[in-house]
Amino acid sequence: MTITLNWGILGAGNISGQFVHDLLVNNVDPEGSIKHTIISVGSSSASKGEDFIKSNGIKTSNNNGVEAITEEYDDFYKNGKIDIVYVGTPHTFHKEQVTQCLENGKHVLVEKPITLNAKDARELIELAKVKNKFLMEGVWTRFFPSVELIREHIFEKKTLGEVYKLFADFSMNFEVEKLPTSLRGRDIKLGAGATLDIGIYSVTYGRILLDDKLGENSTPFDTKSFLSLDPTDKVDHDSTILIKYENGKQGILTSSNHTNGPDSFVRLEGTEAVLEMWSDNPARPKNFKITFTDKSKSPIVFEEKNDYNGFIYEANSIAKEINEGKIESSVLPWSETLLVMGIMDKARLENGLIYPQEK
Numbered sequence: 551m552t553i554t555l556n557w558g559i560l561g562a563g564n565i566s567g568q569f570v571h572d573l574l575v576n577n578v579d580p581e582g583s584i585k586h587t588i589i590s591v592g593s594s595s596a597s598k599g600e601d602f603i604k605s606n607g608i609k610t611s612n613n614n615g616v617e618a619i620t621e622e623y624d625d626f627y628k629n630g631k632i633d634i635v636y637v638g639t640p641h642t643f644h645k646e647q648v649t650q651c652l653e654n655g656k657h658v659l660v661e662k663p664i665t666l667n668a669k670d671a672r673e674l675i676e677l678a679k680v681k682n683k684f685l686m687e688g689v690w691t692r693f694f695p696s697v698e699l700i701r702e703h704i705f706e707k708k709t710l711g712e713v714y715k716l717f718a719d720f721s722m723n724f725e726v727e728k729l730p731t732s733l734r735g736r737d738i739k740l741g742a743g744a745t746l747d748i749g750i751y752s753v754t755y756g757r758i759l760l761d762d763k764l765g766e767n768s769t770p771f772d773t774k775s776f777l778s779l780d781p782t783d784k785v786d787h788d789s790t791i792l793i794k795y796e797n798g799k800q801g802i803l804t805s806s807n808h809t810n811g812p813d814s815f816v817r818l819e820g821t822e823a824v825l826e827m828w829s830d831n832p833a834r835p836k837n838f839k840i841t842f843t844d845k846s847k848s849p850i851v852f853e854e855k856n857d858y859n860g861f862i863y864e865a866n867s868i869a870k871e872i873n874e875g876k877i878e879s880s881v882l883p884w885s886e887t888l889l890v891m892g893i894m895d896k897a898r899l900e901n902g903l904i905y906p907q908e909k
């Protein structure tokens with residue numbers, strides 16, 4: 551049986567293009583049992599939407615015979631052919647746009663962070679329940695094949711022995727000082743700051759590699775944090791969150807817009823082995839290596855090679871869950887999203903970073 555999901559893409563920008571790439575690659579796979587049709591691109595301007603369709607190569611031949619259209623936001627929300635909306639706009643627009651999508655009877659996959667804080671996220675979740683529509687935050691990292699394998703090694707096979715410490719870092723020098731303060735990466739009004747933008751991935755590793763449970767069932771933990779706020783734009787470009795679980799496991803979860811991180815963005819230390827993860831982008835964990843203390847044992851290496859950016863894994867998981875009538879992801883349930891948002895709320899509170907929308 552083939553499952554087909556009809557998508558609306560909201561925001562004709564950077565990440566929407568990368569997401570769409572994966573849907574199109576998937577559609578030309580003759581073996582694929584899940585198909586993703588792009589119905590419409592919602593954009594602030596028709597010409598921008600048309601450019602998006604052209605520059606990302608959306609054609610009837612790779613879109614299940616359907617010609618994608620572009621619509622301005624109001625028409626897009628009302629388009630009855632769209633099953634699910636992918637929201638690919640800056641953080642501060644997510645709350646209002648997700649609300650519009652749910653109110654108009656659409657399922658939603660919204661880019662990370664779901665909102666600026668846990669309170670707003672909770673409101674969206676309550677609305678998804680009332681409208682009986684699927685809602686998930688797009689933390690695509692959690693859906694990669696490597697993550698499932700690694701979690702099996704850590705928690706089921708105990709390949710690393712007892713795990714004690716995690717170092718997870720997402721750092722990318724985007725030469726902050728040279729950028730205009732009006733950009734998403736610097737503008738406090740657009741929710742700028744390393745913690746919400748990239749620190750969320752380090753926190754995600756702190757959750758998926760140190761705890762085998764999710765959300766409301768998670769192992770109790772405490773966090774402490776240090777955020778350095780920039781004197782000009784007032785947001786954090788360097789962020790460190792320390793996490794300590796009740797069972798003693800510790801994580802050092804860092805992010806920076808000032809420096810480039812190490813090749814191995816994750817180092818997880820156990821009594822019998824060390825796990826390292828690498829790829830061109832810490833958000834997409836394509837490869838890992840487990841090296842044993844006992845040098846007579848060969849390392850375990852996994853490398854993913856294909857044409858996907860990696861968004862296809864979350865998209866296919868969602869297609870299956872929606873097909874089964876679910877409104878909440880089993881991989882990233884609402885309570886887990888709220889827990890991560892809560893960690894970031896606390897870090898911001900501890901360091902005095904309040905967004906204008908929260909005042």
Ligand SMILES: NC(=O)C1=CN([C@@H]2O[C@H](COP(=O)(O)OP(=O)(O)OC[C@H]3O[C@@H](n4cnc5c(N)ncnc54)[C@H](OP(=O)(O)O)[C@@H]3O)[C@@H](O)[C@H]2O)C=CC1
Pocket residue numbers: 560561562563564565566592593594595598599638639640641661662663688690734740747833
């Ligand atoms: N999963 C991942 O790896 C990544 C996720 N992201 C997330 O995706 C989201 C979007 O990021 P990105 O694609 O880089 O953003 P862009 O700056 O490329 O903006 C995306 C779109 O949002 C709309 N938009 C942008 N700025 C404004 C503004 N000031 N006012 C109104 N609308 C605006 C525009 O849509 P329109 O077409 O309507 O004009 C724009 O095309 C963020 O929340 C980010 O955290 C980003 C990068 C990677």
Ligand SMILES: O=C1OC[C@@H](O)[C@H](O)[C@H]1O
Pocket residue numbers: 722747748831833
């Ligand atoms: O999610 C993200 O991952 C990659 C980064 O470059 C980007 O700023 C961020 O939004």
